[in-house]
Amino acid sequence: MSSSNSAARIAAAIEQRFGERINPQAEAPGSNEIARMLEHCTHRKWTDRALTPELLRLLCAAALSAPSKSDLQQTDIVNVVDRAERAAIVATIDDMGWIMDAPVFLVFCGNNRRLRLMSQWQGTPFPNDHLDQFFNAACDAAMIMAAFIQAAEAAGLGCCPVSHVRNHADKVSEVLGLPRWVFPFAGLCVGYPARGNRITPRLPLAVTLHTDRYDESNLREQIARYDARRHMLQPYGRQRDPQRFGKLEQYGWSADKARQYAVEERASFGGYVRRQGFRLD
Numbered sequence: 001m002s003s004s005n006s007a008a009r010i011a012a013a014i015e016q017r018f019g020e021r022i023n024p025q026a027e028a029p030g031s032n033e034i035a036r037m038l039e040h041c042t043h044r045k046w047t048d049r050a051l052t053p054e055l056l057r058l059l060c061a062a063a064l065s066a067p068s069k070s071d072l073q074q075t076d077i078v079n080v081v082d083r084a085e086r087a088a089i090v091a092t093i094d095d096m097g098w099i100m101d102a103p104v105f106l107v108f109c110g111n112n113r114r115l116r117l118m119s120q121w122q123g124t125p126f127p128n129d130h131l132d133q134f135f136n137a138a139c140d141a142a143m144i145m146a147a148f149i150q151a152a153e154a155a156g157l158g159c160c161p162v163s164h165v166r167n168h169a170d171k172v173s174e175v176l177g178l179p180r181w182v183f184p185f186a187g188l189c190v191g192y193p194a195r196g197n198r199i200t201p202r203l204p205l206a207v208t209l210h211t212d213r214y215d216e217s218n219l220r221e222q223i224a225r226y227d228a229r230r231h232m233l234q235p236y237g238r239q240r241d242p243q244r245f246g247k248l249e250q251y252g253w254s255a256d257k258a259r260q261y262a263v264e265e266r267a268s269f270g271g272y273v274r275r276q277g278f279r280l281d
C-alpha cells in the first residue's frame, strides 16, 4: 500500500469517523497502520474460512505483548473450542445467537490470582486488598483485547467483543472453571469478515480530546450535532422501548444510549466480583 494512498484513506476515514477534514502528510511514518486503525469496524458476520491454529496463537502472542501494569501480566485468554461449552455461555446471553457462527470465540479474563498466590508463596504481606487490584486486572484485560483486535484486523480478520459474558458471570466462570480472583472481562468473536468495513461515527474530537484542562463547553450542542450527523450517515434501524419512551422523529445516539441505560443492566456484577474474592473499597 503506497503512503499517498494511506494518506487518502486517513483523510476519508477521519471525515467519516469524526466529521473533520484533515490533510495528512503523504509520507508520514506508520500511515498504513494508522489508516487501518481509523478504518476499524466491529464485525458480527463471518465467512466459513477457518483460522489456522498457528495464526490464532500468533495473534494471542502479539496481544499478550501489550504493556502490562507493573509487569504484573494479569490477563489470560481462554480459547473456547468446545461447541457445547460455547453454547452454554451463549445461553446466558439474550439475542446474540450469532456468537455461535464465529470461527473462533475467546474469553479475555482479568487475573489477580497469580499475584496473590506469589505473595503467599513468598510469605510476604499483602496490604493491597482494595479496588485497585480489580481495576488493574480489568484494565490489563482491556488493553490485551484491544491489542488482539488490532493484530487480527492487520491480518484481515474481523472481531466482535462481547461484554455480555458478564451478564451471568457466575455461570460463565463455572463453565470456564475460573477460580477466585479471575474474572471474565469480555468475550471476542473472531473470523474472516463476510462484509466490508462500515465506519461508525464517533463523537467529534472537540468533545473527547482536551488540551491541558478537561473542557465540556458546548457539550450539549456538540452532542446534538453528533446525533444529527449519525442520523444522516447511519440511522438506527429501530428505536429502543417505544412503548415506554415514544417514537422520535430523529432518534440519535444520545437517545439510544439514554434508553439503553434506562433499564437495569448487570446489577449483579459487583456481587459476583466480591464472591470472586475482591474487596472493592
Ligand SMILES: Cc1cc2nc3c(=O)[nH]c(=O)nc-3n(C[C@H](O)[C@H](O)[C@H](O)COP(=O)(O)O)c2cc1C
Pocket (backbone or CB within 6 Å): 040, 041, 042, 043, 160, 161, 162, 163, 164, 165, 186, 198, 199, 200
Ligand atoms: C468492551 C466491549 C464490549 C462490547 N460488547 C459487545 C457486545 O456484548 N455485543 C455486541 O454486539 N457488541 C459489543 N461491543 C462492540 C461495540 O458495540 C462496538 O465497538 C461499537 O458499537 C462501535 O462500533 P465499531 O467498533 O464498529 O466502531 C463491545 C465493544 C467493547 C469495546
